[in-house]
Amino acid sequence: MKIICRKENEYQLNRLLKEYKFLDLVVVEKGLDYVGLCYYFSMNDIDSLVDYLKELTSQGQWLVGVYNDTLEKVSIHKIIYIEGFSKEAYFYTKDKEYVIKDKLYELEEKLKPYGFIRINKSIIININEIKYIIPEIYSRYSIYMNNDIVLVLSRNYVKGFKERLGMR
Amino acid sequence: MKERISLRLCSSFVYLFFMKFIFASTIALNESIIIILFYFLIATLMTIFLEAFHYLMIDMIKYTKVIICVILLLSIGILYFQYSSYYLVILIYIDFVMINDLLKSYKMYKSLIEFQSR
Numbered sequence: 380m381k382i383i384c385r386k387e388n389e390y391q392l393n394r395l396l397k398e399y400k401f402l403d404l405v406v407v408e409k410g411l412d413y414v415g416l417c418y419y420f421s422m423n424d425i426d427s428l429v430d431y432l433k434e435l436t437s438q439g440q441w442l443v444g445v446y447n448d449t450l451e452k453v454s455i456h457k458i459i460y461i462e463g464f465s466k467e468a469y470f471y472t473k474d475k476e477y478v479i480k481d482k483l484y485e486l487e488e489k490l491k492p493y494g495f496i497r498i499n500k501s502i503i504i505n506i507n508e509i510k511y512i513i514p515e516i517y518s519r520y521s522i523y524m525n526n527d528i529v530l531v532l533s534r535n536y537v538k539g540f541k542e543r544l545g546m547r
Numbered sequence: 548m549k550e551r552i553s554l555r556l557c558s559s560f561v562y563l564f565f566m567k568f569i570f571a572s573t574i575a576l577n578e579s580i581i582i583i584l585f586y587f588l589i590a591t592l593m594t595i596f597l598e599a600f601h602y603l604m605i606d607m608i609k610y611t612k613v614i615i616c617v618i619l620l621l622s623i624g625i626l627y628f629q630y631s632s633y634y635l636v637i638l639i640y641i642d643f644v645m646i647n648d649l650l651k652s653y654k655m656y657k658s659l660i661e662f663q664s665r
Contacts, residue, residue, distance in 0.1 A: 494662075507663050511605055514651040516551050523605070544658035 384408040388422055395425070399432045403494045435492055442486075444470055444477025453477060455493050459526050460504040461486055473526050496543050498522060499533040506543070555597055555644075560590035562640055570633045593641065600645055604652055611653040618645055 380402045382392050388408065396406075405417040406428060420428035441452045453472060461470040463483025470477050479486070487495070487503050494506045510523045512532070520532040520540075532540055563586050607614050622638045 506659070509659055509663075511608065512652065512655040512659060513601070513605065514648055514655075516554055520655070541658070544655070544662050546654065546658045 381405045383411055383413055383417075385411070395429070396432065399435075402432065402435060402492050404432075404435075404492050442470060442477075442479060444479045446475055446477045451477065455490060455495075456505075456507070458495075458505055459508045459524050460502055460528070460530060461490075461495075463501050463503075471526070471528075496540060498536050498540065499531060502530055504530060551601075552594060552598060556590055556594045559593045559597075559640075560587055563590050563593075563637065566633060566636050570631075570636070597641070597644055601648060604649055607649070608652050608656045611649055614649060615646055618642055 380396065380400050381404070382389075382396060383405065384392055385408060405413065405415065407413040407417045407419050409419050409421045418428070418431065440455055442455055442458065443450055443452055445451075453470070457472045458470050459472060461468050461483070463469075463486070466480070466482070468479050468481060468483050468486055470479060481489075483497075483501065483503065487497050490503065495503050496506055497503050504522065504524065508525045510525055513521045513523070515521055515531075518534045518537060520537065522530045522532050524530060564583070567586065619642065622642055625638060626635060
């Protein structure tokens with residue numbers, strides 16, 4: 380998480396929001412300029428920011444999927460990538476494959492703050508689980524994941540992907 | 548992968564043949580099938596080399612600047628010992644493909660590391 384605030388509030392905010400540092404989010408104090416997606420807060424109403432962050436962490440930290448006909452709760456940090464089909468999606472950890480009834484675009488919205496991004500029409504990946512990225516022809520890229528799976532970043536999603544990584 | 552190899556093979560062959568035609572216009576396109584086969588063989592070797600580099604690049608991303616220096620020095624070395632305009636344009640083509648691939652990977656790798664360490 381990136382905090383943009385006035386210097387006098389920096390120490391207080393860093394202490395208060397220490398446990399939410401892993402979130403892929405930008406929070407900006409009202410009155411300061413920022414170009415891009417962010418959450419504005421004011422120091423007078425700091426509780427609403429903490430509530431919002433709590434909500435984000437409590438709602439999205441787990442996904443419930445079906446593995447061998449049993450429901451299992453999986454930490455989203457363990458998910459490597461999610462593949463969507465018409466009415467359901469499959470998410471993959473290092474050694475297991477789970478089925479979930481949510482649609483891919485719903486999962487995309489839900490997991491966005493946790494470092495997930497869509498790389499083609501049917502796949503969302505966890506950026507923290509990428510090993511390396513190699514360019515291919517036709518402006519595509521091959522993405523090598525930590526579980527040795529190779530996925531394709533298609534041309535239409537390259538721009539968004541680069542923006543997310545902070546590339547100019 | 549097949550797509551990339553076939554595209555590289557075609558472009559290498561066309562480039563080699565076209566450049567030879569430009570720099571040594573005595574060789575006519577219809578001269579001999581042996582010459583065409585020879586250039587096709589050279590193009591195949593170039594493609595194998597570029598393909599090998601593409602996969603080795605994964606381990607070399609961390610040393611991008613060193614690798615670029617080595618590529619350029621090798622090219623200069625080859626040209627120093629046997630200079631011809633034809634070799635020059637062929638080396639420019641190979642260097643361009645290699646350095647372009649390497650730089651794209653390096654930029655991505657750098658941003659990825661920065662993102663992951665946030």
